[in-house]
Amino acid sequence: MIRRLTTLTLSLGILLTTALQAQQPVHLCGTKDVEAVKQQMLQNRQEMRDFVFPRNAVTYVPVRFILVAKSDGSGRPNERLALRALCNLNEQYADQDIQFYLKEFYYYNSTTVYTNPTGFSGSTAIKNLMDYSAINVFITNEADDAAAYYQPPAGPGGNDWIVATSAYVDDVRVLAHEVGHFFSLPHPFHGWESSGGWDPNIHGNPVGIYAPDGQTKNELVNGSNCENAGDGICDTPADYMFPSGNCTYNLNAKDPNGQLLQPDKENVMNYHFGCSSYHFSDDQKQEIQNSLFSSNRNYVRPNYTPNLTEINQSPTVISPSQNEEIATYNHVQLEWSEVPGADYYLLEISNATIGTRTYIVEDNSLLLTDLEPNKGYIWKVMAFNEYHTCANYSTQKIFKTGGEIFSATVEEVGFESWDVFPNPVSGSQSFFVSTRTSKPVEMDVFVSTLTGQTVYSKTGIQVSTGVTDVEIAPGELAAGLYFVSIKAEDAIDTRRLVVIE
Numbered sequence: 219m220i221r222r223l224t225t226l227t228l229s230l231g232i233l234l235t236t237a238l239q240a241q242q243p244v245h246l247c248g249t250k251d252v253e254a255v256k257q258q259m260l261q262n263r264q265e266m267r268d269f270v271f272p273r274n275a276v277t278y279v280p281v282r283f284i285l286v287a288k289s290d291g292s293g294r295p296n297e298r299l300a301l302r303a304l305c306n307l308n309e310q311y312a313d314q315d316i317q318f319y320l321k322e323f324y325y326y327n328s329t330t331v332y333t334n335p336t337g338f339s340g341s342t343a344i345k346n347l348m349d350y351s352a353i354n355v356f357i358t359n360e361a362d363d364a365a366a367y368y369q370p371p372a373g374p375g376g377n378d379w380i381v382a383t384s385a386y387v388d389d390v391r392v393l394a395h396e397v398g399h400f401f402s403l404p405h406p407f408h409g410w411e412s413s414g415g416w417d418p419n420i421h422g423n424p425v426g427i428y429a430p431d432g433q434t435k436n437e438l439v440n441g442s443n444c445e446n447a448g449d450g451i452c453d454t455p456a457d458y459m460f461p462s463g464n465c466t467y468n469l470n471a472k473d474p475n476g477q478l479l480q481p482d483k484e485n486v487m488n489y490h491f492g493c494s495s496y497h498f499s500d501d502q503k504q505e506i507q508n509s510l511f512s513s514n515r516n517y518v519r520p521n522y523t524p525n526l527t528e529i530n531q532s533p534t535v536i537s538p539s540q541n542e543e544i545a546t547y548n549h550v551q552l553e554w555s556e557v558p559g560a561d562y563y564l565l566e567i568s569n570a571t572i573g574t575r576t577y578i579v580e581d582n583s584l585l586l587t588d589l590e591p592n593k594g595y596i597w598k599v600m601a602f603n604e605y606h607t608c609a610n611y612s613t614q615k616i617f618k619t620g621g622e623i624f625s626a627t628v629e630e631v632g633f634e635s636w637d638v639f640p641n642p643v644s645g646s647q648s649f650f651v652s653t654r655t656s657k658p659v660e661m662d663v664f665v666s667t668l669t670g671q672t673v674y675s676k677t678g679i680q681v682s683t684g685v686t687d688v689e690i691a692p693g694e695l696a697a698g699l700y701f702v703s704i705k706a707e708d709a710i711d712t713r714r715l716v717v718i719e
């Protein structure tokens with residue numbers, strides 16, 4: 219995973235450098251109406267001025283991940299991505315009295331939302347999928363060339379969602395940044411979003427009074443206009459958008475007074491990838507609290523504490539063992555060790571034919587009945603609960619299916635025992651099939667000759683829990699040996715019946 223993140227950061231660095239050299243706008247965070255975010259923050263600041271905040275109490279905020287696939291169900295982001303994203307989110311907010319937990323995974327298929335969530339039909343579909351009981355995070359393949367974005371306005375009035383692309387959602391900072399917007403934080407370079415980044419040839423040095431949006435005043439280095447200029451937050455230094463892929467700022471941008479800027483590269487709300495650590499400023503943290511306890515955020519404060527048991531282990535794979543060849547293919551039982559604190563396991567199985575499939579299970583075993591014969595499979599499993607989603611996968615194991623078909627036993631479908639009585643029976647009498655079951659079962663009864671000819675059948679017999687005697691009246695049977703079979707689900711079992719004259 220670390221290697222993967224490094225690769226992502228590197229490739230983004232290249233992308234950024236190219237974009238900057240070509241003076242193209244960079245699309246990192248695609249939040250469109252950033253002014254609405256800032257105005258919401260200023261409004262919260264007024265409303266919450268006299269609010270008494272809870273002290274030393276963590277508020278747990280539910281997050282709902284909508285995993286968007288193409289219309290045919292392909293291309294869906296793996297749950298693992300969302301679990302990593304949630305893990306990173308909690309790490310970036312770990313020094314605040316706010317943490318996040320998994321409310322649910324929701325699976326949605328739409329090529330439109332997958333490729334174009336910002337278009338009219340894409341955003342209409344998203345609107346219809348909103349569930350105002352959690353922060354809704356849609357993971358898509360594309361987002362109008364952005365890594366992710368937040369859609370204001372705040373509150374359960376119809377918007378208030380986050381879209382993140384599967385390539386970026388588990389970046390260490392991307393989701394934390396969008397959740398920052400959700401809690402009404404602007405960018406430190408507010409007003410410069412559409413500028414493509416500061417360029418002395420375009421924006422001057424020193425810069426003018428107004429940011430490129432034409433309405434936001436450029437924040438001064440001396441902080442004298444910080445209440446309203448720029449992001450409106452005083453402890454984030456003046457910034458005119460200097461994105462980088464490797465956490466660097468080596469330019470000489472000057473504010474309208476001619477003072478050199480010293481932007482905060484490691485601020486979560488800034489545009490620097492590749493920093494070794496990120497933070498929110500103290501004032502930003504206060505604005506997050508203002509938003510969290512404001513009325514339009516009631517819906518993400520359910521007053522619920524998730525299972526906080528830490529999960530710091532990976533399961534050990536028990537069965538099948540490495541390179542095991544299983545005789546059957548339609549009945550493969552996967553088993554692993556239980557992990558303390560785990561409420562769920564994410565199991566991933568893949569091969570060239572099925573691609574990658576994932577399962578979320580509450581038990582430490584899973585029965586697969588739809589694998590293909592004579593194929594190799596790779597699988598691994600990780601433990602999580604709604605709050606701890608940072609654990610690693612187990613070592614991956616390989617097994618191979620065989621060509622045999624597995625049929626269930628009647629014990630497996632609920633029969634503890636069964637028999638036929640009286641036996642022998644007179645050819646003109648009825649007899650009974652007596653069952654003892656652990657649950658209600660629907661069964662069929664067949665009577666057949668030694669050569670396999672069915673001479674009697676009774677189907678759809680409802681058997682209740684415990685002992686049941688079912689009367690079987692096949693009519694006159696010639697003396698001889700017969701088979702009596704019961705069938706329930708896929709299971710069949712047979713007893714011999716002797717018929718006498």
Ligand SMILES: [Zn+2]
Pocket residue numbers: 247248249395396399405
């Ligand atoms: Zn942003």
